Amino acid sequence: MASEIAIKLEKVFKSYYLANGEEIPVLKGIDLEIKKGEFVAIMGESGGGKTTLLNVIGCLHPLSRGKYFLDGENIGTVKDDFTLAFIRNKKMGFIFQQFNLFSRFSALKNVALPALYAGLPAAEREAKARALLKSVGLADRAQHKPTELSGGQQQRVAICRALINNPEIILADEPTGALDSKSGLEVMEIFTNFKKQGQTVIMVTHTAEVAKYADRIIYLRDGQVLSENYQLKSAY
Amino acid sequence: MAFESLLAKKTRTLLSMLGIIIGVATVIAVFSVGQGAQESVNSQFRNLSANSILVMPNRGRGFTSSSKLKASDAKLLLSAEHLSSATGAVQGNAAVSFNSIDKNYEVVGVDQNFIIISNLTISQGRGLESEDVDRKANRAVIGATVVSDLFTAEQNPLGAEITVAGKKMEVVGVLKKLGSRVGMISVDEAVIIPNTTAEKSILGSRGQVMIATTVDSVDNTKAATTSITAILRAEHKLKVSQEDDFRIMDAGSMVAAAQESAKTMTALLTAIAAITLLVSGIGIMNVMFVTVAERTKEIGIAKAIGGKRADILSQFLLESVILSMVGGLIGMALGQAAIPIISYFNLISLASSWTGPIIGFSFSVLVGIFFGFYPAFKASRLDPVDALRSE
Numbered sequence: 001m002a003s004e005i006a007i008k009l010e011k012v013f014k015s016y017y018l019a020n021g022e023e024i025p026v027l028k029g030i031d032l033e034i035k036k037g038e039f040v041a042i043m044g045e046s047g048g049g050k051t052t053l054l055n056v057i058g059c060l061h062p063l064s065r066g067k068y069f070l071d072g073e074n075i076g077t078v079k080d081d082f083t084l085a086f087i088r089n090k091k092m093g094f095i096f097q098q099f100n101l102f103s104r105f106s107a108l109k110n111v112a113l114p115a116l117y118a119g120l121p122a123a124e125r126e127a128k129a130r131a132l133l134k135s136v137g138l139a140d141r142a143q144h145k146p147t148e149l150s151g152g153q154q155q156r157v158a159i160c161r162a163l164i165n166n167p168e169i170i171l172a173d174e175p176t177g178a179l180d181s182k183s184g185l186e187v188m189e190i191f192t193n194f195k196k197q198g199q200t201v202i203m204v205t206h207t208a209e210v211a212k213y214a215d216r217i218i219y220l221r222d223g224q225v226l227s228e229n230y231q232l233k234s235a236y
Numbered sequence: 237m238a239f240e241s242l243l244a245k246k247t248r249t250l251l252s253m254l255g256i257i258i259g260v261a262t263v264i265a266v267f268s269v270g271q272g273a274q275e276s277v278n279s280q281f282r283n284l285s286a287n288s289i290l291v292m293p294n295r296g297r298g299f300t301s302s303s304k305l306k307a308s309d310a311k312l313l314l315s316a317e318h319l320s321s322a323t324g325a326v327q328g329n330a331a332v333s334f335n336s337i338d339k340n341y342e343v344v345g346v347d348q349n350f351i352i353i354s355n356l357t358i359s360q361g362r363g364l365e366s367e368d369v370d371r372k373a374n375r376a377v378i379g380a381t382v383v384s385d386l387f388t389a390e391q392n393p394l395g396a397e398i399t400v401a402g403k404k405m406e407v408v409g410v411l412k413k414l415g416s417r418v419g420m421i422s423v424d425e426a427v428i429i430p431n432t433t434a435e436k437s438i439l440g441s442r443g444q445v446m447i448a449t450t451v452d453s454v455d456n457t458k459a460a461t462t463s464i465t466a467i468l469r470a471e472h473k474l475k476v477s478q479e480d481d482f483r484i485m486d487a488g489s490m491v492a493a494a495q496e497s498a499k500t501m502t503a504l505l506t507a508i509a510a511i512t513l514l515v516s517g518i519g520i521m522n523v524m525f526v527t528v529a530e531r532t533k534e535i536g537i538a539k540a541i542g543g544k545r546a547d548i549l550s551q552f553l554l555e556s557v558i559l560s561m562v563g564g565l566i567g568m569a570l571g572q573a574a575i576p577i578i579s580y581f582n583l584i585s586l587a588s589s590w591t592g593p594i595i596g597f598s599f600s601v602l603v604g605i606f607f608g609f610y611p612a613f614k615a616s617r618l619d620p621v622d623a624l625r626s627e
Contacts, residue, residue: 085543
């Protein structure tokens, strides 16, 4: 079980192109394997390609070159919107630094939205969303809009949204970056529960404090994997 | 979801709907004006058979020219080729009173043939006879509205003495209610008297003369017209250089001309409605582009959490369709509400029809789909990462 591979990247390249056609390479041949149920932190300096790597894994970016195996299947060449949207909807859950909630919708509607895209009936997605909000202590805030919630509460709503379709993989981009230390701690506690439930977590962070919750830290520099550091929980 | 988005920007939503509202109201107006014009043409000519030819005075463009056309010219026209009948009428307004009731009615001086040629029915008494015409008798046949205005239910109008322009006249007949016009005469509101009487003592020279004739076959209309022209020019002693002092109109070309002008009016208004809807569509497209630009980040989020292109396309398309549909409904309500108001003030002849609202509403939905599609399509094609980065 523990040895099953969730994600495998082989020689992955990703470049951006400026308006004048100039190529800006960001990922320069990433080789990476992430096991099912593993909690991985990606660290590295700004501009090192952390977020781009996460976006490539999250199927938000097509690769420039290389292979991307998800559950053993090479999806690096998939261009079909329907398939990519399906993967983002059912297989992955995204958590952002700035929460990225819909300000017009209540917490409940925000959480239920991916289930709407998945085609779940209204009653079922509302029940699921309520249960998730309850599990993070926000049962009484279901009808509140994001602007009526604190940063920590908003991030918990965003986590619920990422979880509603029971994804196998959680992708988080600086999930504590906009939070105070207490809220950040609460969020990381929720993250450690993901591992217990067997979910794979890939988290971008630049804070060692946060990274220490992970099983493994991957350091990126200049678009390449600098080192992979397997941590032992007991060391902390 | 689409409703919530629209409600969040109420003023903008309302303003962008305004074009559609006006457009649909215009479409409804167009159809009721068109229908109204058609109905008024129909009612004007309902009692005109296809083989009638009307002769009316033509006063020309000069100050000095005047028409010599008289109701009695009808008699001469009986000798024209292909004419089977001719009746002369002179028409004008006069005060009519009975007991203490005093009202203004259309007074029509005719000969004994008029009632038959015009397909009118006598409900009580008799029509005018040749003796009445020859003797310039003070006798009248009155329309149904005149009867109900001047007489109570118990009073018998037959034999009653009414006063027309100061002259006492005996009512010898009552016409059956018609509800429409014959040529330019509203028969229900008419007092019909011998044309000789009308020309001599009631209307004098201020009456409008009209001669109604029937041609034996529609195919002979042209030959009859030529013959009428020759007879009247000779009678009026017109020089070759002078224009006709009369106009000849045959039923077919009158109906065609009236229908043509009704059609032209409808076409013109349809063009206005189409332009209004086009402009309102561009307005909606503009608003949708602004909305898409404002919500770029949301589109990025939606894609990141699994929204398909089709989901995003349908959400924005739905918004523009709701926008135009609600606008269409309001326009429909306004348009329908305006019809009785316009009719009340008698500004233009209108008829409410179902075609207008249905076409207006369908077009508003089509405008929403057509002009909403491109912005929605652009939204669905946004790159998720670029969209997420926007603020």
